[in-house]
Amino acid sequence: MTDTDWQDVGAAAALAARPLTEITLGRTKLALSHHKGVFGVISGVCNHAGGPLGQGKLDGKYVVCPWHNWKFHRVNGCGEPGSEDDAVPSYKVKVKDGRVLVRMTPATPRKKKPHAPHPLARPIRRKPGPVRVVGISTTAQDPANPRYSTSEALLEVALAHARGKLKCPTKLIKLADLKFRACEGYYSKSAQACTWPCSITQMDDTDELTEVYEAIVHWADVVLLATPIRWGQASSLYFRMAERLNCVQNQITIKDRVLLNKKVVSFIITGGQDNIQGVAGQLLSFFSELGFYLPQFPLVAHSRGWTAEDMEQNVAAVQQSEALREGTRALVERAVETARRLLKGNGGSGKLVRGGRKAQQLEVECAKPAKGD
Numbered sequence: 001m002t003d004t005d006w007q008d009v010g011a012a013a014a015l016a017a018r019p020l021t022e023i024t025l026g027r028t029k030l031a032l033s034h035h036k037g038v039f040g041v042i043s044g045v046c047n048h049a050g051g052p053l054g055q056g057k058l059d060g061k062y063v064v065c066p067w068h069n070w071k072f073h074r075v076n077g078c079g080e081p082g083s084e085d086d087a088v089p090s091y092k093v094k095v096k097d098g099r100v101l102v103r104m105t106p107a108t109p110r111k112k113k114p115h116a117p118h119p120l121a122r123p124i125r126r127k128p129g130p131v132r133v134v135g136i137s138t139t140a141q142d143p144a145n146p147r148y149s150t151s152e153a154l155l156e157v158a159l160a161h162a163r164g165k166l167k168c169p170t171k172l173i174k175l176a177d178l179k180f181r182a183c184e185g186y187y188s189k190s191a192q193a194c195t196w197p198c199s200i201t202q203m204d205d206t207d208e209l210t211e212v213y214e215a216i217v218h219w220a221d222v223v224l225l226a227t228p229i230r231w232g233q234a235s236s237l238y239f240r241m242a243e244r245l246n247c248v249q250n251q252i253t254i255k256d257r258v259l260l261n262k263k264v265v266s267f268i269i270t271g272g273q274d275n276i277q278g279v280a281g282q283l284l285s286f287f288s289e290l291g292f293y294l295p296q297f298p299l300v301a302h303s304r305g306w307t308a309e310d311m312e313q314n315v316a317a318v319q320q321s322e323a324l325r326e327g328t329r330a331l332v333e334r335a336v337e338t339a340r341r342l343l344k345g346n347g348g349s350g351k352l353v354r355g356g357r358k359a360q361q362l363e364v365e366c367a368k369p370a371k372g373d
Helices: 012-016 150-164 199-203 210-219 236-244 246-255 276-290 311-319 322-344 361-366
Strands: 006-011 020-025 028-035 038-043 057-059 062-064 071-073 093-096 099-103 133-137 170-174 222-228 264-271 299-303
Touching (some): 012 028, 012 099, 133 150, 133 210, 150 170, 170 210, 246 276, 264 322, 276 299
Antiparallel strands (some): 028 038, 062 071, 093 099
16 A cells, blocks of 8 residues: 555644544545544445535434434444445544544445335326316314314315316315424525435325325326415415425426426415415415416405404305305316316426526536535
């Protein structure tokens, strides 16, 4: 072994003062750790999604990835107990004349244990058949003691019309019935850390937002979203779901991959308070950015205005309004007809032009993870 096989990475005293340090040999990122007087060096690139191990933290003998908390032994690179078959390369390290030297050639190889892909990760292929319609109610309430929801009631009218007159298979998803975690900000660590399927979905098989992902990405051609108005905004459950749908939009950002093609969305917005246009504006913008198409006149809405705090009268107004029911039936007819036209055509398959879009190509290139080993 020649002296050129070893690279000086810094003063031993300074590196020993930090539990974990990211270092670079050429273009290779490494994670150098110090624990109880002993240095260890492993690859700086996590097996899972390429997270920067050197920017993580030390948990005893293990380096913890800052993206999704995967752990690797700081000296030999093996995964934590039970996951030893997942290993990152380890490197020889020594101290000479007060300097830390690392051998450039890995002492052990990278090993990736085969992991079955999440069911949501399967190829997106529409099964033949009639237009399929999913309704998503974002009303927050106690499922054990449900109350009348004006937006949900109109959504049920729309779904019944789709099943009956339009002969469409339908599903109803009530977010209040699902137990799902709020977005935990993986995107804020790195765009690459926000994965499809959602990082939470992959790590927590008890998280029930899988039902929404399955319906929106794989099953439905039409999405009808119903929301009440809460202080001039859509419901809190809507925003909780929307934050988790960032993983769908982020595939466009990091991979130029549009998960939603030839899919249509429409909205039902009701509330005792006003700001219908503000709520609609957010919904229209967000779902358009996911890749949805809109029918002509893509929403129905109802509000009795800012001063109408007698909510029981608002409920009665919706219950007694045949006009709202007619409007809702017409809404789903427009959405289904738009979906039928899209499915018959060849639109939506072209490559997305990035200029002016979120994360233009130059920015995507800059965001690519560092080279591994």
